[in-house]
Amino acid sequence: MRPQTKRLGDVIPAPALVVPEPAVTFAITPEALARAGAAVLSGALVDVSADSGEIRLERSDADALGAEGYRLEITATGVTVRAAERAGLFWGVQTLVQLGAGDGVLPGGVIEDRPRFAYRGAMLDLARHFFTVDEIKAHLDLLIQFKINHLHLHLTDDQGWRLEIPGWPRLTEIGGGPGTGCDGEGPGFLTLADYADVVAYAAERFVTVVPEIDMPGHVNAALVAYPELTADGQPVAPRTDAEVGYSSLVAGKEETYAFVETVLKTLADATPGPYLHLGGDECLSTTAEDYRAFLARVLPLPGKYGKRAIGWHEIAAADLPEGTVVQYWRPEEQDAGVGAAVAAGRSVIMSPADRTYLDMKYDAGTRLGLDWAGLVPVRRAYDWDPAERLAGVTEESLLGVAAPLWSETLRSVADVQYLTFPRLPAVAEIGWTPRAGRDWESFRERVALFGPRWEAAGVSYFRAPEIDWPSA
Numbered sequence: 001m002r003p004q005t006k007r008l009g010d011v012i013p014a015p016a017l018v019v020p021e022p023a024v025t026f027a028i029t030p031e032a033l034a035r036a037g038a039a040v041l042s043g044a045l046v047d048v049s050a051d052s053g054e055i056r057l058e059r060s061d062a063d064a065l066g067a068e069g070y071r072l073e074i075t076a077t078g079v080t081v082r083a084a085e086r087a088g089l090f091w092g093v094q095t096l097v098q099l100g101a102g103d104g105v106l107p108g109g110v111i112e113d114r115p116r117f118a119y120r121g122a123m124l125d126l127a128r129h130f131f132t133v134d135e136i137k138a139h140l141d142l143l144i145q146f147k148i149n150h151l152h153l154h155l156t157d158d159q160g161w162r163l164e165i166p167g168w169p170r171l172t173e174i175g176g177g178p179g180t181g182c183d184g185e186g187p188g189f190l191t192l193a194d195y196a197d198v199v200a201y202a203a204e205r206f207v208t209v210v211p212e213i214d215m216p217g218h219v220n221a222a223l224v225a226y227p228e229l230t231a232d233g234q235p236v237a238p239r240t241d242a243e244v245g246y247s248s249l250v251a252g253k254e255e256t257y258a259f260v261e262t263v264l265k266t267l268a269d270a271t272p273g274p275y276l277h278l279g280g281d282e283c284l285s286t287t288a289e290d291y292r293a294f295l296a297r298v299l300p301l302p303g304k305y306g307k308r309a310i311g312w313h314e315i316a317a318a319d320l321p322e323g324t325v326v327q328y329w330r331p332e333e334q335d336a337g338v339g340a341a342v343a344a345g346r347s348v349i350m351s352p353a354d355r356t357y358l359d360m361k362y363d364a365g366t367r368l369g370l371d372w373a374g375l376v377p378v379r380r381a382y383d384w385d386p387a388e389r390l391a392g393v394t395e396e397s398l399l400g401v402a403a404p405l406w407s408e409t410l411r412s413v414a415d416v417q418y419l420t421f422p423r424l425p426a427v428a429e430i431g432w433t434p435r436a437g438r439d440w441e442s443f444r445e446r447v448a449l450f451g452p453r454w455e456a457a458g459v460s461y462f463r464a465p466e467i468d469w470p471s472a
């Protein structure tokens with residue numbers, strides 16, 4: 001049975017430390033909560049404490065809280081959120097928003113909270129189906145409630161090219177034009193101004209945008225736009241099917257590197273965050289020798305422009321410059337390349353497809369999504385640990401976890417939401433909450449509380465039968 005009264009720990013991700021004061025409650029208005037959120041967003045707290053009605057937001061040098069941690073105290077007379085950095089205040093306010101949902105009555109006590117991992121990511125695939133700036137922002141607004149702090153945008157693939165690159169206009173004229181995307185149903189692209197708008201909106205919310213240009217494979221859209229990049233210089237046909245592994249940049253051609261350098265410099269200049277994602281996955285039509293030769297020239301480029309490279313874990317076949325991050329995506333529990341990369345001091349983001357891929361179907365009847373990595377019901381997304389998943393990958397080598405969402409079967413924001421909720425909260429909790437603080441039965445109860453909230457907000461979530469949702 002679900003308890004009738006709210007509990008201080010009814011938060012996702014579960015906070016690191018919760019000390020309830022059951023005799024105490026404090027009621028806030030939605031307006032006060034909104035003012036607290038606005039105060040953090042406006043940057044008013046950079047140097048000064050501010051008082052927004054009944055909610056006090058304070059900077060404190062208690063460095064035990066770290067860059068993103070916060071201390072939240074709810075007494076009979078008010079609420080105080082303290083943090084060393086504004087990001088911590090922001091996450092503290094997200095906790096308050098969850099606790100105040102519904103009637104605005106906050107359970108009393110103290111929460112002391114900080115994340116397990118620095119990188120808690122979600123990926124959206126704009127290549128197989130384009131989503132507009134407003135759609136990306138609205139999606140981000142839902143992600144931050146769960147303290148997701150990296151938004152990975154998969155900007156290019158065989159079916160589309162979604163970011164303006166000055167000097168290479170046909171990439172987006174053709175690669176973002178009519179008929180692009182899977183089944184030709186996802187046209188569109190971001191201008192650099194659009195991209196800057198998304199990046200700034202994310203940054204205000206303490207989210208780092210991680211842009212991905214997938215190479216040397218997954219490049220058919222680029223080859224269609226610029227046949228001089230193909231092996232024989234001959235035109236290739238556009239494709240809107242969901243096959244993978246048939247396209248490649250040419251490792252032995254200088255045009256390739258002029259193109260890649262312009263793209264990566266453009267991306268580095270447009271991206272304040274520290275990472276550029278270079279893809280590197282599923283290069284089934286690139287020889288192993290060409291793959292390594294290509295990466296030997298391309299992996300140093302992010303560093304040249306002041307960034308760190310992230311790549312899907314296949315890049316571990318190449319020599320990885322210091323600072324390179326490997327994102328593991330396969331379901332298998334062994335990967336020799338990743339093991340060697342970790343032994344050489346490289347860090348890892350865990351995204352095993354059979355746990356974190358939001359585009360896997362929940363069950364055999366799920367209308368959307370794929371099933372190549374199996375079905376991923378909510379418990380499967382929740383009940384695993386990134387430090388126990390892949391041989392050689394320990395807590396110390398983990399930068400974090402991320403939940404990719406590929407768009408082959410998606411045609412709308414409602415489709416995005418349906419596959420994202422309630423599984424994204426599961427992955428977010430894995431990224432934030434200490435291992436010892438995680439428990440499926442507890443998560444199951446807490447995630448049920450979001451059903452009515454998502455309904456009120458018009459969010460098209462999946463009413464997973466594993467969850468005891470309150471009746472509408």
Ligand code: ACM
Nearest residue numbers: 281282312329353
């Ligand atoms: C991937 O799913 N090919 C990274």
